[in-house]
Each structure stands twice: as C-alpha cells, then as structure tokens.
Amino acid sequence: MSDVASQLTTADGRPLKAALASAQARAKRRAFFLVLPLLLFILITFAIPIGQMLQRSVYNDQFSKSTPALSEWFAANPKGTAPDETAYAALASDLLLMKETRAAGDAGTRINYVVSGTRSMFTKAARGADKLEPPYMETFLDLDKDWNDPRIWNAMRSAASPWTLDFYTIAFDMERDGDGKLTKVDPNQRVYFRLYIKTFFLAGVITAICLLLAFPIAHLLATLPMAKANLLMILVLLPFWTSLLVRTTSWIVLLQGQGVVNDILVALGIIGDDGRLQMIYNQTGTIIAMVHILLPFMVLPLYSVMRVIPESYTRAARSLGATSWTTFRRIYLPQTIPGIGAGVLLVFILAVGYYITPALVGGADGQLFSNMVQFHMTKANWSMAAALATMLLVGVLVLYWLYDRLIGIDKLKLG
Amino acid sequence: MALPTYASQLERTWHFIYLVICTLVFVFLIAPILVIVPLSFNAEPYFTYTDKMLSFDPEGYSLRWYDSLLTTGMQAHEAVRDAAWWSDLWHNADWVKAAKNSVIIGFWATILSTVLGTLAALGLARPEMPWRRTIMAILISPMIVPIIIVATGMFFFYSNPCAIVGMDCGRLTSTYTGVIMAHAALGIPFVIITVTATMSGFDQSLIRAAASLGANPRRTFFKVVMPLILPGVISGGLFAFVASFDEVVAVLFIAGPDQQTIPREMWSGIREQISPAILAVATILVIISISLLTTVELLRRRSERLRGVSPR
Numbered sequence: 001m002s003d004v005a006s007q008l009t010t011a012d013g014r015p016l017k018a019a020l021a022s023a024q025a026r027a028k029r030r031a032f033f034l035v036l037p038l039l040l041f042i043l044i045t046f047a048i049p050i051g052q053m054l055q056r057s058v059y060n061d062q063f064s065k066s067t068p069a070l071s072e073w074f075a076a077n078p079k080g081t082a083p084d085e086t087a088y089a090a091l092a093s094d095l096l097l098m099k100e101t102r103a104a105g106d107a108g109t110r111i112n113y114v115v116s117g118t119r120s121m122f123t124k125a126a127r128g129a130d131k132l133e134p135p136y137m138e139t140f141l142d143l144d145k146d147w148n149d150p151r152i153w154n155a156m157r158s159a160a161s162p163w164t165l166d167f168y169t170i171a172f173d174m175e176r177d178g179d180g181k182l183t184k185v186d187p188n189q190r191v192y193f194r195l196y197i198k199t200f201f202l203a204g205v206i207t208a209i210c211l212l213l214a215f216p217i218a219h220l221l222a223t224l225p226m227a228k229a230n231l232l233m234i235l236v237l238l239p240f241w242t243s244l245l246v247r248t249t250s251w252i253v254l255l256q257g258q259g260v261v262n263d264i265l266v267a268l269g270i271i272g273d274d275g276r277l278q279m280i281y282n283q284t285g286t287i288i289a290m291v292h293i294l295l296p297f298m299v300l301p302l303y304s305v306m307r308v309i310p311e312s313y314t315r316a317a318r319s320l321g322a323t324s325w326t327t328f329r330r331i332y333l334p335q336t337i338p339g340i341g342a343g344v345l346l347v348f349i350l351a352v353g354y355y356i357t358p359a360l361v362g363g364a365d366g367q368l369f370s371n372m373v374q375f376h377m378t379k380a381n382w383s384m385a386a387a388l389a390t391m392l393l394v395g396v397l398v399l400y401w402l403y404d405r406l407i408g409i410d411k412l413k414l415g
Numbered sequence: 416m417a418l419p420t421y422a423s424q425l426e427r428t429w430h431f432i433y434l435v436i437c438t439l440v441f442v443f444l445i446a447p448i449l450v451i452v453p454l455s456f457n458a459e460p461y462f463t464y465t466d467k468m469l470s471f472d473p474e475g476y477s478l479r480w481y482d483s484l485l486t487t488g489m490q491a492h493e494a495v496r497d498a499a500w501w502s503d504l505w506h507n508a509d510w511v512k513a514a515k516n517s518v519i520i521g522f523w524a525t526i527l528s529t530v531l532g533t534l535a536a537l538g539l540a541r542p543e544m545p546w547r548r549t550i551m552a553i554l555i556s557p558m559i560v561p562i563i564i565v566a567t568g569m570f571f572f573y574s575n576p577c578a579i580v581g582m583d584c585g586r587l588t589s590t591y592t593g594v595i596m597a598h599a600a601l602g603i604p605f606v607i608i609t610v611t612a613t614m615s616g617f618d619q620s621l622i623r624a625a626a627s628l629g630a631n632p633r634r635t636f637f638k639v640v641m642p643l644i645l646p647g648v649i650s651g652g653l654f655a656f657v658a659s660f661d662e663v664v665a666v667l668f669i670a671g672p673d674q675q676t677i678p679r680e681m682w683s684g685i686r687e688q689i690s691p692a693i694l695a696v697a698t699i700l701v702i703i704s705i706s707l708l709t710t711v712e713l714l715r716r717r718s719e720r721l722r723g724v725s726p727r
Contacts, residue, residue, distance in 0.1 A: 027543040034538025035550055038531040038603065045600040046557055048579065049572030050564060056571070213440045220437045234708070235445045241704040241711075242448055243661045245681045246697040250447035252689065253454060253462045260450060263463050295444060318419070324426050353561025355664060360685055370563040377567055389564045400552070400559050409551050412608055414654060 054393070057167055057386035063110040063159035066103040067094045071160040079180065083153050088136035095129040098122070107159075113384065114155040114166050114175070121146065150178040167387035192372065196391060199369040202287065203351035207298075209291045210347050211340065214298035218339070221299075222306035233303075240296035248360050251289040255280040281363030289357045294350055298343040304413060305339030342411065345403045353396055448701055455480055455694035462691065480695040484510045487692070510680060510696065517676040520591065521659040524598035529652040531599075532606030537640075539607070540614035551607070558604035562664045569597050570668040589671025597665045602655030609654060613647025613718055646718035650711045657707060 008016040064071060069090035077087070098104040108122030121144050125132070132139050140147040154176055158166055169175065173190040174182050184190070217236070221229045239247060254260045262276045271277065279285060309332070317327040355370035362371065369392050376385035403409070418430050458477040459465055467475025486492035488509035494500050504511060538544055539551060557565065572579075573587035573596075587593030617640075625635040663678035670679065677696065684693045 024543060027541070028545050031538045031541040031544040034541075035535040035544070038535035038554065039550065041527075041531055042554060042557070042600060042603065045569070045596045046565065047553075049568035050560070051568075052579065053564070053568035053571050213443070216433060217437050217440045220434075232441070234712075235441050237708055237712075238705065239444050239448060241657065241708045243678065243681075243697070243700045243704065245661070245663065245678050245685065246451070246700050247447060249681070249685060249689075249693055249697050250451050252685065253451055253694065254447055256462065258461070258463055260463055292443065292447060315419075318421075324422075324429075349559055353563070355561065355563045360682075370561050373563050373567065377570075382571075385567060389567060392561055393564050396559060396561060400556070404548070404552055409548070409555050410611065412555065413612060414605065414608055 050393075053386050054390050055386075056382050057390050058164060059162050060110060060159070060164055060167070060383040061162040063107045063156070064162045066098045066101060066107050067156075067160050068097070069093045070156060074157045074160050079157065082150075083137075083148065085135060085137055087153075088140055088147075089134070091140070092129065092132040092136050095122070095126045095132065098126045099129040110159050111152065111155050113170065113381065114158070115149070115151050118146070118152055118155075121152075151176065154178070154180050164383075167383045168390075170384065171387045171391055192388065195367075195372055196369055196395075199352060200395070202283070202368065203348050203354075206287055206290050206294065206351045207344055207348045209287070210295050210298040211344060213291070214295055214302055214343065215336075215340075218299050218302035218306055221303050222309070223311070236296050236299050239292065240300075244293060244356055245360075247293055248289055248357050251285065251292065252280055252361060255285060255288065280361050281366075283362070283366040285361040285363065286358045286366035286368070289361050290351060290354060293357060294347045297350060298347050300413065301342035301346065302336065302339040305336055305342075309335045338407070342403075342407045345399060345407065346412075349396055349399045349403065352399070353392060451694045452698050452701065455691060455698040457691050457694075460691060462689075462694075480691045483690075483692045484695050488512070509675075510677070513675050513677045513680045516674055517660055517678075520594050520598055520674070520676060521656045523591075523595045524602055524659040525652050525656040527595065527599035528602040528606050528655045529648060532603050532651060532655075533610050533644075533648050536607055536610035536614055539611055540617065540619075542619070551611075554607050555604045557601050562601075565597075565601070566664045566668040569593075569665060573597070573669055588669050589674070591674060594666060594670050594674050597669055598659035598662055599655075601662060601665065602658045605654035605658055606648075606651035609651035610644065610647050613644050617643060643721055646714040646721065650714045650718075653707055653711055657704070 010016055010019045070087075073087050073090040095104065098107055104123050104126030105119070108119035108126075111122065112119035125140070125143055128143075137148075146152065155166075158164055158176075169182065171192045173185050173193040175185050177183050217232075221232055221236075224232065252259070256262070257276050257278070259280075261279065262271075265271045266273050266276065279288070313331055313335070314327050317331045318324070322330065352368075353370055354368055355374065358366055358368045358371055359374070362368070369388065373385050373388045373392065376382075376388065418427060422430070453468065454462060454464070456476040456478065457465065457468065458475055458479065465475055469475075485504060485508055489503050489507050491500070491503060494503075506512075535554065539547060544550075570588065573593045575583060575585075576587055577584035587596070621639055621643075622635055625639045626632075630638065660676075661678055663676075663682050666674065666676050666679045667682065670676070677700070681693060681696060684690065684696075
C-alpha cells in the first residue's frame with residue numbers, strides 16, 4: 001500500500017504524499033494564523049501580567065537590596081551558625097546603609113512578616129546607626145535584648161536572598177522555630193490556610209444549594225412545551241444579564257435590618273420588631289447573594305442536558321412496573337449526570353474565586369480567599385498577596401483542568 | 416408537563432409540591448431584581464416600602480433620586496435649566512461622566528474582543544486547527560481565573576508594561592487604553608464561546624461551494640460566511656459589552672479618577688453610604704439588561720432559522 005502511495009505523483013511530478021503533507025501543513029498554518037493575533041493579545045494583556053505577579057510570591061528584595069554585608073556573612077557561614085561579632089558588625093554596616101537610603105522601614109517590614117514585632121527594632125537601630133560602636137554584639141543587645149533571637153537571624157538569613165519561600169510558609173499557617181524547623185502556628189493565628197479550606201467549603205455549600213434549587217426548575221423548563229419554556233427561561237436569563245452590583249444591591253435592600261424581608265416578617269408577626277434577623281453583612285448574606293448570582297450557571301447546563309433526554313425512557317420504565325421514584329432514580333437521574341457535572345464544576349470554580357459579593361455583603365465572617373488577597377494588596381504586602389493568589393489560582397486551575405477533562409471546554413455555553 | 420392519568424394520589428401531591436418549589440425558585444430568581452424598581456421612586460430616603468407607597472399615595476413616590484443622579488457633582492445644579500445647565504450636566508455630573516466612561520470603554524473593548532475573537536473562532540472552527548483544545552482552554556481562561564488575580568496582575572504589569580524587556584515606556588494604569596485592554600481580555604471568552612457555538616452549526620461545505628462558483632476567499636467571507644455567523648458575532652459582542660459594562664474589580668485596580676465607570680461609582684456608593692440613588696441606577700441598568708436580553712434572544716432565533724436548526 002505504502003509502495004503504491006509513494007509511487008503516485010501529482011501532475012507536476014511531485015510525490016503525492018509530500019504534496020499532501022505540505023498542503024495540510026499550509027492549512028494548519030492558515031488556521032493557526034487566524035488565532036495568533038488573539039493568542040498574542042491574551043498573552044500580553046492577561047497571561048504575562050499574571051505570571052509576573054506570581055513571581056512576586058517567591059521574589060522579594062525589600063531586605064536583600066540593602067544588606068550586602070549581611071548577605072556576605074550568611075554566605076560565608078553555614079546555616080545554624082550562631083551570630084558572632086563579625087555578624088553584628090555586618091548588621092551595623094547594613095543598618096548604616098539603610099539609614100542613608102531610608103530603607104530600614106522596608107527591610108524591617110520584610111522581617112516583620114516572618115517574626116512579628118520586629119519592624120521597630122530595625123527602624124530604631126537604623127535611626128542611631130552612626131552611633132553604633134564595637135563591640136557590636138553588646139551594643140545591639142543593649143538596644144534590644146531580642147537581637148540575639150535565633151528566629152530573627154534565621155529570618156534575616158532567608159530574607160538576605162531575594163528568592164524565598166517564606167510567604168508560602170506563612171500562607172500555609174506555618175513558621176520556623178529557633179532551630180529553623182517548620183511548625184504550625186498557634187491555632188488562633190491560623191488564618192490563611194484555614195480561610196482557604198473555608199472558601200472551598202463555602203463554595204461547596206453554595207454549589208450544593210444551587211444544584212438543589214436548579215434541578216427542579218431545569219426539569220420543569222425541559223419538560224414544558226417550547227413556547228412556555230422560553231417564557232419561563234426569561235426568568236432565569238434576566239438575572240444572568242443583570243449587573244452583579246445591581247443584584248448585590250438588591251440583596252442588601254431585601255435583607256438588611258430595616259429591609260423588605262424583615263419588614264414582611266415583622267408585619268406577619270413571625271418575629272418581633274426588636275428581633276429583626278441579621279441576614280446581611282455576614283456569612284448568610286454571602287451565601288444567599290452568591291447562590292442567587294450563580295444559580296443561572298447551574299440551570300443552563302442542566303437544562304441543555306435534560307432537554308434532549310427522551311421522555312419515552314421514563315414512560316417505558318413506568319410501563320415495565322417501576323414506581324415513579326425508581327424511574328427517577330434509576331432512569332432519569334443517571335442521564336442528567338453530564339449536566340450536573342458541568343453545572344457543579346462551573347459554579348464551584350466561579351464561587352471559589354468570588355470577590356465582589358463577599359466584599360460588599362460578607363461583613364466579618366463572610367469573606368472569601370479573594371478578599372484576603374485584596375487585603376494584602378491594600379497593605380502593600382505584594383509578596384504575600386501573590387503567594388495567596390498563587391494558592392487560589394492553583395486550586396482553580398486544577399478544577400478547570402478537571403472540567404476540561406470531564407466535560408470539555410468547548411461544551412461551555414451561555415444562554 | 417401534565418401528569419399521566421395513571422398517577423396515584425401520592426404522585427399528584429408530590430407533583431403539586433414540585434410545582435410550588437419551582438414557583439418559589441423562580442420568585443427567588445426574579446424578585447430581588449423587581450423589588451428595587453418601585454423602591455427607586457421612593458419619596459423618602461429609605462430602602463423599604465413606606466405606608467404611603469403601599470397605599471399607592473402619589474406623595475409616597477417621587478423622581479428625586481433620578482434627579483439626584485443627574486445633578487450630583489454639578490457646579491450649579493439649582494440654576495435655571497438652560498443650555499448652560501445642560502452643558503454643566505454633560506461635563507460635570509458624576510454619574511453622567513461615569514456613564515460616558517462606561518460606554519467609551521465598553522465600546523472599544525467590545526470592538527477589540529469581537530474582531531480578535533471572531534477571527535480566532537474562525538480558525539478554531541477549521542478541522543485542521545492544531546492544538547485546538549489547549550488554545551481553547553487558554554482563550555476561555557479569563558472567565559475562569561478569579562478576577563482578583565487578574566486585576567492584581569494587571570495592576571503590576573500595566574504600571575510599567577515595558578519592564579519585562581527592561582525598558583520604561585510609561586504606564587497604562589490610569590489610562591483609557593489600559594482599562595480597554597483589560598476589559599477586552601475579560602470579554603474574549605464570551606465572544607469565543609458564542610461564535611464557536613454558531614460556527615459549530617456552520618456548514619463548511621458552503622465555503623467550498625462558494626469557491627467552486629468562482630468567489631475568492633475574501634468574497635466568500637463577506638458574502639457567505641459573514642451573513643450566516645453575524646447573529647452569533649453580535650450576541651458575542653453584546654456579551655462582551657455587558658461583561659465590560661458590569662466590570663468593577665479591574666477598574667478599581669487599573670483606572671484612575673478620570674476613568675470612573677458606572678459600576679465603580681456604584682461600588683463606592685454601596686460601600687460608603689448607600690442611598691436610594693443607587694437603586695435608581697440599578698433600575699436603569701435592569702432596563703438596559705432587559706433590552707439586551709431581548710436583542711440576544713431575537714438574534715439567537717434568527718441564527719437558528721438561518722442555519723435551519725430551528726426546533727419548530
């Protein structure tokens with residue numbers, strides 16, 4: 001067969017195989033060139049900015065840029081060496097540099113991230129840097145007895161190189177003790193990783209509620225005659241098209257203390273006027289508003305799967321003697337699994353990264369992980385924000401990969 | 416859907432409960448959007464229905480919040496409403512400025528993402544497209560990646576975009592270009608999804624038919640392909656526009672005081688001191704979304720009719 005193929009030639013005498021291959025390569029190139037402009041655009045406006053930001057989670061030169069002498073000492077002495085007089089001398093010369101470049105606050109902040117309460121030690125020492133005199137060790141200990149704390153020296157050793165994993169250590173609620181070993185921080189200080197877990201948990205709760213609410217109405221829409229279904233579909237699509245901020249505002253109006261829902265409950269005598277429910281600016285508010293906002297993303301994929309399930313299957317099951325419950329459980333439900341999978345994954349992915357709604361109606365306990373990223377952005381702690389963002393991104397991308405694997409990106413539909 | 420005649424009493428009861436549940440979910444979906452509309456006409460600065468409103472007393476209603484929308488930020492809003500007043504309104508009123516910004520940014524972002532997105536969707540629809548799945552995943556990712564990550568990344572990058580090649584070419588933050596680029600990137604997934612969905616129903620043999628009848632590729636595109644996919648392209652563009660029109664986080668990070676959009680104004684309105692003026696904006700936005708939804712729905716039907724896949 002291949003012999004025959006290799007003998008065939010085109011009209012101008014080229015082997016057919018080669019001609020075909022080059023034609024196909026040309027077609028491939030042409031298709032790719034259509035996509036190329038957009039790919040470049042996304043790369044520049046979207047992918048590179050994110051990549052660059054993620055780099056900040058492992059790169060921070062706040063401390064290292066003003067500590068040439070200390071960096072040298074750390075390079076010359078292996079980990080675990082107790083700081084000697086030369087180390088303190090190096091520290092003194094670096095503090096002098098910090099005083100000149102006004103970088104002590106910056107550098108102190110960098111150490112403060114790892115060992116809290118140390119920023120003022122640096123600013124104080126740098127202020128009087130020109131009066132530091134040998135023997136340096138005693139001078140420093142006179143300033144503050146904490147200067148020989150091994151945790152500070154470990155932190156400085158780590159921060160003396162701009163490449164660091166310190167921020168991930170913090171993000172996983174860990175710290176290094178005096179010997180440099182990783183330990184968990186006090187339970188009441190475990191903020192980040194705990195919030196990470198809580199975010200995934202809340203996203204799960206929201207997804208579950210969405211599924212429970214979406215399933216019956218998707219079923220109704222799928223089984224009604226087309227004209228009626230299209231009409232009811234508007235009730236799903238209108239929220240989908242309405243501004244997120246509008247919908248969040250509505251929930252504030254509805255749920256707040258003097259809001260519509262509380263007024264109705266008081267008017268009906270279900271609660272007293274002094275017993276108004278606190279339903280907004282807390283976790284409840286976040287859940288209610290997010291369920292409302294994400295519900296269409298669950299209804300639409302469910303609906304598109306349910307619509308093509310032939311009704312004859314359930315009728316056949318009934319005629320063979322199955323009860324309606326058995327028919328639902330054994331015949332109908334299994335056929336809706338692709339829709340459930342698509343809706344659940346999509347809603348979960350969107351919920352995990354949610355920012356706007358929790359920020360506006362979340363109050364103190366309804367904040368999600370995105371809000372923590374933003375918190376560190378406003379505190380100008382870029383590296384911490386980047387480390388948290390990376391954690392969030394990794395979680396979302398794993399789910400996204402799963403979505404592509406199980407459902408396929410090209411199955412994503414809007415309305 | 417009707418119950419079969421052989422349904423038992425239990426099934427009838429269950430069916431009734433099921434309909435009640437469905438109704439409640441529909442109410443849950445739509446009530447929050449409708450509730451704010453009458454409240455935006457409240458004569459009092461409250462967020463709940465006053466007794467006068469409930470008894471349909473005309474005194475309970477007013478247009479004061481709509482009026483305040485127009486006049487906030489004006490230099491002399493109490494002056495006579497002559498040409499100078501209108502010019503003051505056009506140039507100084509906060510919400511008018513925000514609306515202008517939203518439209519300008521939304522328009523250019525939509526143009527950018529629709530043109531690039533449609534080209535890419537044409538390429539993705541070709542059977543010989545290499546690495547389709549990966550490219551598709553990359554192009555959809557702006558919709559999936561949490562907005563806060565996108566916005567922080569853009570904040571750093573746009574403050575000095577040339578830093579990656581070690582140069583300094585000014586900043587894109589606090590410029591229209593920066594916000595438009597950010598919004599275009601965020602709108603692209605919507606264009607890709609909508610246009611590839613339209614292309615999937617597109618009969619590729621029509622292109623060959625046009626070619627065999629002597630049309631060159633350009634003529635084929637404008638006379639055969641374009642009219643057929645146009646409804647999809649327009650709805651994709653509308654999606655992209657809405658995405659930009661509703662976007663607040665990237666604006667918070669990238670935009671300067673000159674690029675404040677409607678969502679940005681709403682954001683600070685909700686955060687700082689929520690006044691019924693917000694509800695007036697919200698009502699206007701609901702009306703806009705109703706008209707956009709109608710347009711997209713009509714376009715979808717037209718597209719299905721053109722492609723001959725109408726369910727009817």
